[in-house]
Amino acid sequence: MAGIHAARGSSRVALISCGEFPQLDEDDRLLIAPLAERGVRAEPVVWDAPGTDWTDYRLAVLRSTWDYAPRRDEFVDWAATVPNLANPADVVRWNTDKRYLDTLSAAGAPTVPTTWVEPGDSTWRPPDHGEYVIKPAVSAGSRDTGRYDLADSDHRRLAAEHVRRLAGAGRLTMVQPYLAAVDTVGETALLYFAGPAGLELSHAIRKGPLLTGPDLGVDGLFRPETIEPRTPSLEEAAIARKVLALLPHGYADRLLYARVDLIPGPDGRPVLVELELTEPSLFLAHGRDAPARLADAIVARLA
Known part of the structure; x- marks a missing residue:
């Protein structure tokens, strides 16, 4: 409760989005009410909006900044200028280039061969x-x-x-x-939020297959997804914890959230396809009390 009292009446938090979603993605908006209940005023802010004074916010939380990829250098340079950014700017630089898969593979994480x-x-x-x-x-x-x-x-x-x-x-x-199990088993995304003992599993979802053939372009910023809640297997949970434990530079200790995406490999064992630490969909609508848990993590970070 001390963290909640510390935040009451004194905290503005930026929930950072992109120009296509200036009022946040629908799922991210689920975070605003539980933050308000904890005395935190959450404001949607577009990351590249001119004139934003980021020092006005006690915490800036990266959310739906899904237009960064064509301007990745600009985005990571911008992140380095934002005080109290979650997740931190050095994590953003590392995680926005998927060569991190090689780093994790070399450290012993099971990853899809690349x-x-x-x-x-x-x-x-x-x-x-x-x-x-x-x-x-x-x-x-x-x-x-x-x-x-x-x-x-x-x-x-x-x-x-x-x-x-x-x-x-x-x-x-x-x-x-191509991991064919995604067509039947699907992809499991495990969502972690910061807690008293470090990153704690909040919930998990199943994503159905996205890719049906050659690249013919995508209308909008992302492909439509089929999402449903899922209880991860013990093996999936163990692999996800291993991946997070193998993060370099002490990153895991400074994360507000993490998403670990797994698909069964040819032998049926889960392999890492992506580790999302920058702007992942957190699928708050698919986890019971997930918005409240993330709000608690933000309040604890403020305190």
């Missing part, structure tokens, strides 16, 4: 069989992402064109085997 195609590389050729996902290392909302069955000659051609397009635009490209 081949990297450097910007400007014109030598990559697709394998002659198998299903693969191609996407840029800096992306959000599954934009510029496609699924290719490389036994199909048209898919092989489109895959090569996709890589050339990204590499030609100076973007690092990821080529990963």
Whole structure:
């Protein structure tokens, strides 16, 4: 209760979004009422709105900043100027480039195998069989992402064109085997919020498959998703905790939230496909009392 009393009547918190969602995503708006109940005034703020004085806020919480990917350098430079940013700016810099998967894999985390195609590389050729996902290392909302069955000659051609397009635009490209279990089991996202003992599991959801074929572009900032609550298996929870424990530079101790996305690999064991520490959907509507738990984490951070 001490943290709640410390916040009453004295705290403004920025919930940071993008120009397409100036009043926040619908799910993020679920956080405003429980914060108000705890004496915290939460205000939606667009991250690149001119003239914003971030020192007006005791805490600035990154939420739906989903337009950052084409301006990633600008975004991470901006994050470094914001005092009391959650999650912190050095985490943002590290997590907005998916090469973090290599760091975690080297540390012992089970991750989806990834081949990297450097910007400007014109030598990559697709394998002659198998299903693969191609996407840029800096992306959000599954934009510029496609699924290719490389036994199909048209898919092989489109895959090569996709890589050339990204590499030609100076973007690092990821080529990963498609994990077929996403079509049946789905993807499990485990949501963690800061608590007295560190990051604590709040809830989990199941995401259905998103990718149906080659990249043909996305209208808007993200692909529509099929979401439902899920109870993670003991193995999924253990893998997620292992991933968080392997974070470098003491990041885990400074996180307000984290999302760990897992899909069963070919042997049925969960592997990490993404670790979302910057602007993940937190699916607050799908976890009982999840908005209240995140509000408590914010109040504790203020105190």
